[in-house]
Amino acid sequence: MEMNRQDQRLFFDGCDTVELAKKYGTPLYLVSLSSIYEKVKQLKSAFTDRYENTRIAYAAKAFLTKGMVRIIDELDLCLDVVSGGELDCALRAGFPPERIEFNGNNKLPWEIDLAVKSGVGRLIIDGFNELDGIIESAKKHHRTVPVLIRLTPGVSADSHDYIVTGKKDSKFGFPVDSPALYRTIEQAIESEYTDFLGFHFHIGSQLESNEVYLDSLDIVFELLKKLRKERGFVSKELNIGGGFGIRYTEEDDPKPFDYFFTPVMEKIDAFFKEEGMPRPEIVTEPGRSLIGEAGRTLYTVGSIKEIAGLRRYVMIDGGMNDNIRPALYQAKYHVVNASKYDQEPTELSTVSGKICESGDILAKDVLLAPTEPGDILAFYSTGAYGYSMASNYNKIPVPAVVLLYKGKDELMVKRQTLEELHRNDLIPEMISRL
Ligand SMILES: Cc1ncc(COP(=O)(O)O)c(C=O)c1O
Known part of the structure; x- marks a missing residue:
């Protein structure tokens, strides 16, 4: 401080x-604009400037106003929204829909329809019934919707229980061993209305250790190996969520962005090289660490x-x-x-x-x-x-x-x-x- x-x-x-x-x-x-600029600069230099084929999607839930949407647009970031209201705010402020990703558990039919109709860049499937709604809406609007599937890798982050989202017992996403996950993957690959790009996970918030990201990657890699072997599926995108900790009090010891990205990207690069697969686009979704x-x-x-x-x-x-x-x-x-x-x-x-x-x-x-x-x-x-x-x-x-x-x-x-x-x-x- x-x-x-x-x-x-x-x-x-x-x-x-x-x-x-x-x-x-x-x-x-x-809200200090200088501070936002500084944080985004730090994140870009640790991630998107350093590694090709990477993207940052600001998690709108942390702080969203029409002015903030404009700031995010001018900084050339993507935007992660979790409700029809956040999506509407972004669209009203003129944010390009193709740079919006739609997350969130239990998306409502009207929210899915608004997302599909407006042509958002990604819909991240969070639950079993969601894909049917996406396909129905895609048919109606004659679109092919780029989708990812949210996983709960089953690792427990060292944070408050209410902001831990990646453990198996969570309302978010699909556990990697659930039959519903495989049915959804199958359907997303098969449907002519979806372009299945890959997977998403978000382990939790205010994280101070990179280990949970690395452990989660091990679990996702196993799934990717299995899917290639069984289905010939090669993912085009992997979203590793946000959650990087910040300084609230003097007791906090937040780490710089490269503390997370250096080992994460090394591990990702090594895996795809070893497997002889092209590395997918890597996306991060920070909220609090930017604002x-x-x-x-x-x-x-x-x-x-x-x-x-x-x-x-x-x-x-x-x-x-x-x-x-x-x-x-x-x-x-x-x-x-x-x-x-x-x-x-x-x-x-x-x-x-x-x-x-x-x-x-x-x-x-x-x-x-x-x-x-x-x-x-x-x-x-x-x-x-x-x-x-x-x-x-x-x-x-x-x-x-x-x-x-x-x-x-x-x-x-x-x-x-x-x-x-x-x-x-x-x-x-x-x-x-x-
Ligand atoms: C899916 C998803 N992505 C990103 C975030 C942003 O987390 P943070 O603000 O801690 O970076 C959250 C927060 O809950 C989330 O649920």
Whole structure:
């Protein structure tokens, strides 16, 4: 965590965060364009610039707005979406459909139809019934749909259970030994409406070790060998998912991208060479590692409750509605008093939200500079799964998002108004008749 306490206030991408809080109000999500550029540059130099026939698909679920779609397009990345809503957002913002890949378990018929109709680049089959829906839609729209099949390689990543997705007991994908997998492969190869390209796996999120990727490859390689022997099938594509860990607090030790890609690509190259098969295109699907550290959230301190000998609660004007991760995954965050950035953090504090849930604690027992009502707190690394997981619980509007770039700031998403909050809320006529 960078700590430049010469400034009295916290600056982010050249902008004074306390001024931003005044200008736009709080809670406020900030997104640094410089940070996104830097992360994408690092990823490209560890992967796509270094290895031919490779692709990056940004995982939209981490953070998606129409502006973000434009950024991803300009950076020449592909886009991984997991719902009709994400797909619609991408299409509305003018993202080329052929660079979109559609993931997600239990895709709904209308979502499949929208994906097929708009000509998305890849549909990643996540469950047994999905392929029938794809074929039906492809017939209707006279298309041949490029498809991959998502595998759960059966390895367990060392991360929170809710963000581990590659183990056998998972709602995602096909276990490699399931009969349904072989039926789906067969159907995808046989159908004139699908172009079966290969396999996809995503092991989990916030991963700090490359071993799970390497172990997963062993399992996928066995499957590829079997399919070539039995079916003469040679894959054209292999998607290894995302999940690269980031720094949320000083305790985290995220690895650079080449820590993952160097051994992974060496292993892949060696396998295909040894088997005498052309290496398929390798795709990665990172979300948080591109956007997580590019985000910060600002809050204004309201009440402070000191329980003698027990705890000091510093209460803020947001909470689990704008950042569900601490409540959902016991996620930890680095937080500073942005108004008193030059002061030593000496006060043990528990930062709690304003939502009516005891679990609405954003940071437990953290050190803050002496904090008073009216101070602005800044949570670091909130760019991923913060805004995108926001809710209206307690009828609280979703905060605004502001994009920053080298001292400039511009609204990216407007703060939701009370009017908008209630817009779809109807009073059924039958109530007045009771
Ligand atoms: C299929 C798939 N790809 C990519 C990602 C992105 O993961 P991360 O944001 O940890 O990189 C996820 C996250 O859940 C996912 O499920």
